[in-house]
Amino acid sequence: MSTKLFDRIKRFFRALNIKIDQQDIDIVNKNLEDKHKKLFYSMSLIDQRHSIDVAKTLINSDLDITKKTLQLALLHDIGKQVKPFFLLERVVVVIFPRRNLKLSADPLESNLLKKAWQLKYWHPEYGARLAEKASFDIELINMIRFHHNTPPKCQEIEDFQWSDNLN
Template sequence: MVNRVKQFFLYFNYKIDENDREFVYKYLNKEQIELFEKLKVYEQKHCINVARDLVNHCKELNINYNDELIVAALLHDIGKIECSLNLIDKSALVILDKISRGKIKKYEKNKKVDIYYNHPEKGYNILKKMGEKNRILFLVKNHHNNDISNDLELSILKECDENN
């Protein structure tokens, strides 16, 4: 929970700098970049941080990674473009989710609750319509799925997402 409070304050100051842009342009194609830029700046920065953390984590563990894994990290929250959550909304949902142990999910008719819980599926659908590769689709769709534990890349993506 302390990490979440820290994230909240960091989000207010997040900006995309030239190093961030270079990183994104290195891995995403034009169509993916256009989609990525529809995310709020703090969500873009979060995705960049997840992708960079993923690269570093793989290097530390001496695990081979490929561009598809980094693309998935950069686009893992792309479903959030369907309903924008401001920082207060997002923070409130994170806290309510923790306190209620996920019981607020029953209020999914609320668009903000829906996007909080279902952005992986929404992202999957957006990327599938673009003709994205199956591996990226799988990683985006399952980055909050705790029922899959035998996929190393997915596990690393989930860990890096949680830490950022």
């Protein structure tokens, strides 16, 4: 069995029994302001756990990590909360990526599977919109918006993407 497939299976079973402990909460409290925490705690437990794991990987790395990078790690998936994104939907969009599916960001689809693919591919934009409404600083808004892309010479996003891909 390939390592990537094994990792995905492991993540699936971990998602069935998510735990967030005091050490995790301390990481959130240390790195996020109140306006950030409001959106962080609005995410599903699956996304909170994933985001904390991304932040922990960065903290435990040898990289020179900024607070902004840790904020991105904790907030990068806030756009997934615009509609419920159930575990089975997440499994389907990972197993069957629809890269050529032409879905615009708006309006959100009512068809369950189209909505799932739409959330997967447009959550950075949805997250940036939520961050704008919550008055995040423009740098963090743009980092959320482009966290699946790499703007020229943005080491923070490159560091984040490395960690996100491991988690």
